[in-house]
Amino acid sequence: MTVTIETKKRIAEDWLHSFPQLSRYQANKFYKIIGPVVIGVELIKLPRTEEYRPHYVMYPLWRANLKQCLDAPIILSEFKNNKNLQYNIPYESNHKDFQDAIFQAKSQRPTLISDRISYKEILSEIKHYAENSYLKASPNSYWQALLKEAQLIICLYVDSEEANAVLKDIRDVDWNVAHFKNNGVDKAIWIEEMGNLLKQCDSVLSQIRLNQKDSKICKLPYHELIK
Template sequence: MTIDKTVKKKVTEEWLNVFCQFSEFHQNKLYKVIEPCLVGIELIKSPFTETYSPYFVIYPLWKKDVKANLEYPILLKDFKNEKGFQLDISFENHSAFFKDVIECVKLQIPLALDGSVSFTKLMSVLDDYSKSPPLNAAPNSYLQALLEEAKLKISLYIGAPEAQNLLDQISRKSWETNHFKACGVEVSQWFQSLQEVITNRYSFLQQIEVNKQDKKIAKLQSSVLTV
């Protein structure tokens, strides 16, 4: 049975009524701006059944345009039920389970939704994500490097010294060069690109501001990132 679009719209509205700190970016994407990032909840439909699962997401705002920023999330983490399984909610019986689902999500959402967001807490969330499956299986892989790159760029939004300190830590890691090469990247060139971003911090900040002025981003609610 195919679920009507009006049912899916109602589901999104119910999520927004609970998490009113987010704004609707798309029918199943609820976001807010936290300075250099988009943070939110996505209601991702199963490809096999008429059910959906909520995910906590973080996207960058420093790439060349909004489309590029939304190509690949920095963080994509599902929510679990009381038994430790991924939440899987039927569109048809949504109302019967929604209250319990919301309780699970509220307990697991990793960032405060009201007021400002701590830079330290945001970095801690990304650190925890790096230690969870499947990323923890390959701690020196290029996928881990991409997460470190995101952390560096969030740090760069705060200041160049913070970013440089993180780059120094990154350069001391024993990265899996073969995995980088399999992804078409040389470790030395990657280091160089990170240093160039730090050197050109003004352009980096400028690009974030350009993206935040996009009409779809500008309508979203926002929070300040504090040190």
Template sequence: MEIDKTIKKKVVEDWLNAFPLLSAYNQNKLYKIVGPCLIGIELIKSPFADNYSPYFVIYPLWKSDVKTNLKYPILLLELKNKNGFQFDIPYAKHSIFFEDVVYSVKKQIQFLFEKNISLEKLMSVLDIYSRKPPLSAAPTSYLQAIVQEAKFKIALFVGVSEAQDVLKQINNINWDENHFKACKVDLNEWLQNLQTALFNRTEFLKHIEANREDKKMAKLQSSELTI
């Protein structure tokens, strides 16, 4: 059954009022730009009922274009209620549950309410995410490497020395080369590409700026990524 558009609009308005630093990218994606990333909340409708669940997301802004950036999130984290279960909110009863939802989200993702975000805090969020299932089950896999590469790119946005610190950590990991091959990625080439990126930081920054200036992106609020 199609959900009434008025109800959907009210749901988005309530989320934007509760999280004033986010902007509506579309009717279920609420983002802000933080340095080289998009950070925010997605309200994902259940395929089985007229319910939705909020997810915390982080996307890159350093890939070829906006569509490619939004294809796969760096982080997709289900937000949970006080009992540790994923929220499953009926659209028709949204107003009844919303206060408790906002309270829980504030406790889980505090920096959604901070104007500017430190590099240390953003890295910490990614570190915690990388140590949770399913990533924790394969700490040397290519899936884990994707998160570590994101940390490197975020650090590179801030500065070369910050990126070098992350790259050193990456080089010290005994990566599962077979898993890289299974994902059609050459481990040595991947490592070399990270090293090369250090020398091409100016182009990297220009590319991010071009994506940030996209028509839809330019409408979003933005925060500084601080040291």
């Protein structure tokens, strides 16, 4: 039986009502801006079923334009139940898991319901994702490098001296050159670009500010990172 549009809308409204700190970006995507990143909840339909799975997401705001920023998340992570299993929530019996999923989402990602978020909390979320998601199987991959890049830019955004430590980490890792090449990136050039970020901080911050003001997201709830 095909799930009606009205049912999906009702479920989306229930999620949005449970997270008043977020605002609707698209039908099943609810976001807020936290300084240089967008965070929020996405309800992703599972293939070949009439079920959905709620995810926590984090997107960068330092790429060349908003489309590039929202094309590839820094974090895309399922919420887990108390058995550490992903949720597969049927649209037609949403009530069975809904309240538990809301509780776990707020417990696992307190940044979703907080208006005061420190940059260290965001760094911690990225580090946890690097060490506990599927990416942990390839610690020297280009995908892991992108997480380090995110940590570096967030430190620069709040003018933290930790940026130098993150850059040292980047230079010390024995990165997988082949994986960089498979993604169309030269490892040596990328490392040089990371070093240049410290010298071009104003340019990075200007791009973040530009994306924050994009008409598609400028009305989302906005909070600055706390140093």
